[in-house]
Amino acid sequence: MPPKRDLNKVGTEQSDFPILCETCLGENPYVRMSKQEYGKECKICVRPFTVFRWNPGSGARFKKTEICTTCAKIKNVCQTCLLDLEYGLPTQVRDAALGRINTAPTSDINKQFYTQVMEQQMANTSSGMMADTHDAQLASSAAKEMLKEMARKDPHYKRNRPHICSFFLKGDCKRGNECPFRHEIPAENGLEKQNLQDRYYGRNDPVAKKILRDNAESKGLTPPEDKSVTTLIFLTLPVCGEPDVRSSLMSACPFIQAKQIKTITTVAASHCAFVIFQDRATAERVADSLTAQGGIEVLGKRGKVVWGRPRPAKKAITASATATAVSA
Known part of the structure; x- marks a missing residue:
């Protein structure tokens, strides 16, 4: 040897x-x-x-x-x-x-x-x-x-097709049918720019983001348009406390740090927990991970994960109340 x-x-x-x-x-x-x-x-x-x-x-x-x-x-x-x-x-x-x-x-x-x-x-x-x-x-x-x-059940041989001809895109390809590259206009779907290192390390991959987004939409977990929402709600939980939810969350998503979790509030009567994160990016990453895992498991029982709702603006509430009083 x-x-x-x-x-x-x-x-x-x-x-x-x-x-x-x-x-x-x-x-x-x-x-x-x-x-x-x-x-x-x-x-x-x-x-x-x-x-x-x-x-x-x-x-x-x-x-x-x-x-x-x-x-x-x-x-x-x-x-x-x-x-x-x-x-x-x-x-x-x-x-x-x-x-x-x-x-x-x-x-x-x-x-x-x-x-x-x-x-x-x-x-x-x-x-x-x-x-x-x-x-x-x-x-x-x-x-x-x-x-x-x-996962895709069968091989996707479409990925092996020739690349699109750059001269065709500029209207200057003179090979015609003899050109070994594809003569077609690429679809602008946000998947054009892909980086090998991003794909390898699993960061900012547009294909992965599309798959996770489609999976979240199929599970009814579409992120709200309001970027200020950083709250995830865990439903159908067993009787548990804040340490149990925190421990299960850190175990299911080891990529997050304790300081990225702002507050965790459990409601025993409703068997749910409200988890507020420090920023929206962390909340989206946790939501994608838990959705792919089929929910979160707390004390041996799997709970459902949904997004919190944005709070109504105070000015809008005040304006609505004033208009109601005037009309009365």
Whole structure:
């Protein structure tokens, strides 16, 4: 057995096979791949890694791996599309449902050291996938079922289509039908600008936001238009106190800190609790996570989560009362 390498001297990665989802691999069962060692830098840990390139099928564009196998194993994602291998969903959706915390550093040097440490840990485990073990420990059955409902059942080979021709958009493409790119006007739906690092780390991913928004609307948890509303209401709770609700909330959403929760008020007669957060962004993130988990579990009973209502403006109340008095 060769001796372990010094973490401070490891700056590259080699691999024999890529980690790909069924969609990126393509519908053709016979795929020929080209392999180039140290072909490019990983888009996440910026280490040179082995790049694989292939054609997933007839009429599709050539695809290649974008991140190294170590980064893919850490998050359990495809090396090309960076979607979760089990559910085919963005990591932001999966992490919201499973209540996972992003502990990866942001600076390039720290990211390299973090990746190398995780690589050593995976070498000492039997599974090799860090995210699978973590999910098995944290995920509830309700969260897993919710992810299965949101997941696409069949491969989405439409993602392998050629890119849109930039010359066609400018009205200057002279290839016509021989152009290998698509001649169509892109739909402006807010999903055009996607960043690989945002998708990998699960932050500001427009596709994930759309999935979470559609799921919230289907569950009747559409965020109110009034941005001043930062209150979530937990319904159908058992007889409990403020510490029980706080403990369950921190356990279901470990990404929030205690100081981000402004107040928690329980109403025993109505079996509900009012949770006010310091800012709207935190409230929306908690709402997305709890919706993906199918509610919040307090003392063994699962409760429903809804948004609070905006308070009516005092001036409007005064004006309404004055108009009523004058008319009388």
